[in-house]
Amino acid sequence: MRVPRITPNLSAAISAVVLIVLASLWIGQHSDWLMPVAADREAKLVDDLFTFMLVIASAIFLGVQGILLYSAFAFRRKPGDMTDGPPLEGNIKLEILWTLIPTVLVLYLSVYSYSTYLQLGAAGPMESAHLHLPSSAANAAPTQVDKAVLPLEINIQAMQFAWIFDYPKGIQTGELHVPLGKPVLLKMKSNDVIHGFWVPEFRLKQDVIPGRTTTVRFTATRAGQYVLNCTQLCGTSHGVMRADVFVDKPEDYQKWLASQAALPSQLRTAKGLPKTTIISQVPLHTEQTRALVGNLRTQEQ
Ligand SMILES: [Cu+2]
Numbered sequence: 001m002r003v004p005r006i007t008p009n010l011s012a013a014i015s016a017v018v019l020i021v022l023a024s025l026w027i028g029q030h031s032d033w034l035m036p037v038a039a040d041r042e043a044k045l046v047d048d049l050f051t052f053m054l055v056i057a058s059a060i061f062l063g064v065q066g067i068l069l070y071s072a073f074a075f076r077r078k079p080g081d082m083t084d085g086p087p088l089e090g091n092i093k094l095e096i097l098w099t100l101i102p103t104v105l106v107l108y109l110s111v112y113s114y115s116t117y118l119q120l121g122a123a124g125p126m127e128s129a130h131l132h133l134p135s136s137a138a139n140a141a142p143t144q145v146d147k148a149v150l151p152l153e154i155n156i157q158a159m160q161f162a163w164i165f166d167y168p169k170g171i172q173t174g175e176l177h178v179p180l181g182k183p184v185l186l187k188m189k190s191n192d193v194i195h196g197f198w199v200p201e202f203r204l205k206q207d208v209i210p211g212r213t214t215t216v217r218f219t220a221t222r223a224g225q226y227v228l229n230c231t232q233l234c235g236t237s238h239g240v241m242r243a244d245v246f247v248d249k250p251e252d253y254q255k256w257l258a259s260q261a262a263l264p265s266q267l268r269t270a271k272g273l274p275k276t277t278i279i280s281q282v283p284l285h286t287e288q289t290r291a292l293v294g295n296l297r298t299q300e301q
Pocket residue numbers: 159161194195196230231232233234238241
């Protein structure tokens with residue numbers, strides 16, 4: 001059987017490739033439609049990676065679907081044609097090409113993703129990495145710079161099914177407040193099972209594991225209220241294991257901290273009870289749990 005020769009129309013092929021590239025870049029430009037607002041400096045790293053992956057994925061999708069649609073119309077069966085399709089077999093050049101392109105893409109994406117991961121400080125303790133110099137402090141004396149970049153440390157306890165935030169001077173709250181523009185280091189522990197810290201607007205996710213301290217570093221850049229979700233299925237009420245996250249202007253943050261320090265402990269009668277017991281006595285309803293944990297504040301141990 002004679003194999004029909006497809007005469008490539010070079011200018012049409014080039015136009016199609018250019019169109020696909022332009023369309024993919026346009027989709028990449030609008031990747032923010034698919035993401036929540038970005039509320040910290042780290043978000044840019046993740047968003048850039050996401051945009052890059054979206055451009056590649058769009059180009060592959062449009063290319064494959066375009067060839068499929070074109071073929072379906074251009075090579076459709078003519079009326080009255082009852083013959084079999086031509087026996088096409090092997091094409092070394094094409095096989096090399098479609099092995100090489102995905103290999104290069106996957107390798108490049110691995111390197112790019114891992115570099116983003118390292119920059120986010122997610123690969124473990126990296127004391128030298130990820131400290132942001134505020135521009136005003138950049139020219140200051142070394143001692144001032146050191147002080148300026150020291151991150152604010154907040155300890156977090158995760159438990160079924162609540163988050164508790166431990167601030168200096170024994171202040172415990174059920175809401176996470178962080179100051180705008182200051183590096184923050186969260187040190188997280190779990191009191192029972194594996195939980196997961198995730199604030200979509202920060203683009204950061206980290207497991208909270210019993211017997212280990214895991215960390216998250218970020219610098220919030222957008223004041224507002226967000227939600228912290230638990231991402232690990234940690235029990236029957238996993239779905240309500242949320243907490244409010246506030247990014248406050250520095251003066252508002254100080255005011256909030258002072259108001260928390262002045263708050264009388266509403267759980268003095270329960271003093272001595274393990275905190276988990278106090279939490280577990282509350283019906284596991286989001287609002288009630290939040291209200292209780294929000295008021296939970298113990299004196300210095
Ligand atoms: Cu959980």
